[in-house]
Amino acid sequence: MKRILIVVGLFIIMISAFIFFFYSPAKLTPENPSGKTIYYTMVQNNNVKTENNRYSYNLDSYNKKGSKKNLSFSASKELREGAYLELYTTTFRGVTYWQEIQFEDLPVAVKEIYDNNAK
Structure with a gap:
């Protein structure tokens, strides 16, 4: 059960990072x-x-x-x-x-x- 929660948590973090960085990288430029x-x-x-x-x-x-x-x-x-x-x-x-x-x-x-x- 603990492994499943860790895997799901890492998956959510990876999806969030992908959306944040690749969805609109132009917004990240100062x-x-x-x-x-x-x-x-x-x-x-x-x-x-x-x-x-x-x-x-x-x-x-x-x-x-x-x-x-x-x-x-x-x-x-x-x-x-x-x-x-x-x-x-x-x-x-x-x-x-x-x-x-x-x-x-x-x-x-x-x-x-x-x-x-x-x-």
Whole structure:
């Protein structure tokens, strides 16, 4: 009975892994926005350089509707002060990818937040 449970358990794990990895491998790439929540932030150089020569950032970010969330991520280089970033996040892994964007590319709700903060 014990062997049967072990075999069934391993079979379920193998099927789950197959579905997870081979069903849609494109979703696993960090820069693919599919299945990720996109947040927008402006870089403030309150970063901390870690022991492995990376820069840690902890910034207030906003989704396209303007909801605020504090996100932490790291970068291999110091980011430009005042740069606008698009952050791709997942529930379990946090920020998986970021890219610099122009102010004009921000959603309307996020533009309004940064316009109000500038005044």
